[in-house]
Amino acid sequence: MEAQKAEKNTIRFGSARLTVSRTFCYIVLAFLTVLCLFSFYMLAINATRQHGAIMTGFSWLPGKSFLFNAKNLFEDTNIPTLRAMANSLFVAGSCAILTTYFSAMTAYGLHAYQFRFKQAAFLFIMLVMMVPYQVSTLGFIELATKMGMMDTYWPLILPKIAAPIVFFFMKQYMESVLPLEIVEAARVDGSNEFHTFNRIVLPMIKPAIAVQAIFAFVENWNNYFIPALIINTNDKKTIPILIAQLRSADYMKFDLGKVYMLVFIAIIPVMIVYIFLSKFIIKGVTMGSLKG
Amino acid sequence: MGAVMSNTPIKRIKSVSYAKWGYFFIAPFFLVYLIFHLIPLGSTIYNSFFENYRSGLSQIGPKFVGFQNYITLFQNGELPKYAWNTLVIWMMGFVPQILVAMLLAVWFTSYRLKLKGQPFFKTVIYMPNLIMASAFAMLFFLLFSAIGPVNQFLIQAKILSDPLRMEESTTLTRSLIALMNFLMWFGNTTIVLMAGIMGIDQSLFDAAQVDGAKPRHVFYRVTLPMLKPIVLYVIITCMIGGIQMFDVPQILTNFTGEPNRIAMTLVMFLNKHLQSKNLGMGGAVSVLIFLITAALSILVFQSMTKEMRAANQQRKQFAKAEKEAK
Numbered sequence: 001m002e003a004q005k006a007e008k009n010t011i012r013f014g015s016a017r018l019t020v021s022r023t024f025c026y027i028v029l030a031f032l033t034v035l036c037l038f039s040f041y042m043l044a045i046n047a048t049r050q051h052g053a054i055m056t057g058f059s060w061l062p063g064k065s066f067l068f069n070a071k072n073l074f075e076d077t078n079i080p081t082l083r084a085m086a087n088s089l090f091v092a093g094s095c096a097i098l099t100t101y102f103s104a105m106t107a108y109g110l111h112a113y114q115f116r117f118k119q120a121a122f123l124f125i126m127l128v129m130m131v132p133y134q135v136s137t138l139g140f141i142e143l144a145t146k147m148g149m150m151d152t153y154w155p156l157i158l159p160k161i162a163a164p165i166v167f168f169f170m171k172q173y174m175e176s177v178l179p180l181e182i183v184e185a186a187r188v189d190g191s192n193e194f195h196t197f198n199r200i201v202l203p204m205i206k207p208a209i210a211v212q213a214i215f216a217f218v219e220n221w222n223n224y225f226i227p228a229l230i231i232n233t234n235d236k237k238t239i240p241i242l243i244a245q246l247r248s249a250d251y252m253k254f255d256l257g258k259v260y261m262l263v264f265i266a267i268i269p270v271m272i273v274y275i276f277l278s279k280f281i282i283k284g285v286t287m288g289s290l291k292g
Numbered sequence: 293m294g295a296v297m298s299n300t301p302i303k304r305i306k307s308v309s310y311a312k313w314g315y316f317f318i319a320p321f322f323l324v325y326l327i328f329h330l331i332p333l334g335s336t337i338y339n340s341f342f343e344n345y346r347s348g349l350s351q352i353g354p355k356f357v358g359f360q361n362y363i364t365l366f367q368n369g370e371l372p373k374y375a376w377n378t379l380v381i382w383m384m385g386f387v388p389q390i391l392v393a394m395l396l397a398v399w400f401t402s403y404r405l406k407l408k409g410q411p412f413f414k415t416v417i418y419m420p421n422l423i424m425a426s427a428f429a430m431l432f433f434l435l436f437s438a439i440g441p442v443n444q445f446l447i448q449a450k451i452l453s454d455p456l457r458m459e460e461s462t463t464l465t466r467s468l469i470a471l472m473n474f475l476m477w478f479g480n481t482t483i484v485l486m487a488g489i490m491g492i493d494q495s496l497f498d499a500a501q502v503d504g505a506k507p508r509h510v511f512y513r514v515t516l517p518m519l520k521p522i523v524l525y526v527i528i529t530c531m532i533g534g535i536q537m538f539d540v541p542q543i544l545t546n547f548t549g550e551p552n553r554i555a556m557t558l559v560m561f562l563n564k565h566l567q568s569k570n571l572g573m574g575g576a577v578s579v580l581i582f583l584i585t586a587a588l589s590i591l592v593f594q595s596m597t598k599e600m601r602a603a604n605q606q607r608k609q610f611a612k613a614e615k616e617a618k
Contacts, residue, residue, distance in 0.1 A: 018405070029396075029407075035475065102320050110314070126597065128329070130589035134562060138578050139336040143332050159329070194313075224424075224425070225538055229563075229567070239427075240424060243543065244543055247546055256434070263427050270422055274415075274422050278415040281418070282418055285418070
């Protein structure tokens with residue numbers, strides 16, 4: 001009886017301690033949540049207020065000028081926002097398609113076939129995986145100039161065919177879901193190898209393609225370093241270039257409602273899409289990080 | 293092709309070589325990599341040995357100068373200064389990043405705590421990773437500028453009498469960049485570490501619990517040692533990412549790295565040379581960044597192939613043992 005009582009006490013004591021540590025965890029998590037969301041909350045608030053209101057003071061509550069700011073921004077011919085959005089969508093979309101398709105193709109080549117330089121090819125890709133593109137940008141600009149590709153989208157899109165990290169992800173994925181028996185069965189049925197890849201392999205690795213397409217799209221939608229060096233014409237600029245341009249302009253003279261609105265447009269659509277796909281995306285990050 | 297195959301004897305079909313298809317599938321990657329990455333890298337290195345820039349309207353060079361560009365970079369102290377800036381800002385963001393990520397990863401995977409609302413928290417902490425870095429920096433600039441809402445709030449609440457100015461405070465500018473880097477990457481690191489912890493053999497945790505180990509001991513004696521390869525991987529890849537730091541300081545400080553260029557990073561410095569078409573100096577900066585990242589990449593490469601080598605060896609030993617048993 002006594003022993004039972006003592007045991008009960010320790011359990012109660014244990015659970016009390018657990019409640020304390022849980023509460024502590026929730027406080028830290030709540031703090032981090034606020035830290036993550038604060039700036040976006042302020043962005044949403046100020047995108048709905050007019051320049052005068054933003055200048056006069058701070059507010060926790062939204063204003064009513066969201067459409068007013070949007071209309072102002074879209075009508076400003078110095079900041080071709082709608083055009084830049086279309087450009088960004090085009091570039092990011094093309095990059096996402098090329099990156100995923102050709103990475104899957106490369107991964108399939110190294111997964112399904114035996115040939116002499118197979119091991120060497122794989123080692124090469126692994127070795128260059130981490131080399132940042134910035135280190136060859138100087139030569140890249142020189143090359144683009146010689147090829148007459150400056151101020152076009154080609155240098156932003158074409159190089160994305162070679163994406164070592166996406167390749168690695170696809171290769172890992174194929175190793176876990178793509179048995180070579182299926183490829184052989186297709187061969188017996190007389191399917192051409194390229195046809196097999198397009199019609200049988202690609203549908204089987206759809207989840208990997210979807211995840212990588214999302215990442216590639218976001219990465220290129222956000223890309224600033226190379227586009228800023230390649231694109232000059234106002235009508236060809238992408239969203240990040242417009243933001244940089246606005247930052248370097250004397251912003252004190254600018255309508256802050258418009259500035260907040262442009263940042264809002266750059267950030268919020270990605271955020272909304274993310275909220276719907278977050279489970280899927282986080283699973284993708286987890287898959288990508290499980291290596292070897 | 294089908295017709296040809298049906299005419300050949302069965303024996304021949306089995307030995308049909310598909311090797312050429314392997315080359316066909318990997319050709320686009322290697323072709324593009326050669327044209328858009330390797331050749332430019334080569335010409336970048338080549339350029340770094342020449343004096344070649346514009347001074348006003350006149351073109352200086354190209355003239356071969358050997359290692360003079362590299363010597364100049366170190367002698368006028370610019371490169372060491374910017375490398376130091378990059379390192380300091382990176383550390384200011386990375387140390388809290390890995391500590392917080394480790395803490396959250398342990399909490400989220402703890403069977404004892406069983407925290408609720410995990411999908412929500414994971415969604416929130418990962419979100420800043422997908423945000424356009426340049427827009428995020430612009431937002432922070434707007435929020436923290438002298439007339440921005442943060443200063444407005446602090447002054448209205450009588451906490452401050454004068455606004456905090458980024459242009460005047462080294463610490464504030466660097467801290468803001470580090471804070472943004474932290475926010476953008478701690479969620480990602482948390483998820484990677486969580487995957488690592490969930491990959492640890494559960495029986496180790498069970499055994500520790502049976503032995504009556506406290507959570508703290510479980511962490512230091514089981515989780516951390518088992519997680520070492522992944523932590524190492526995270527550290528090195530984050531270092532490589534840190535060397536590339538560009539968008540955030542570039543936009544926040546309006547391309548200048550001010551005040552006193554304490555926020556000028558290596559890639560911002562490179563970008564400056566690319567914009568002003570100083571091919572010699574730009575090339576030298578590129579090569580130095582390349583060397584640093586190459587050294588770090590080899591570490592990542594080794595840690596990743598080590599596991600594969602170990603797996604291969606195990607397979608070989610197993611096959612050998614099987615043979616001997618026969």
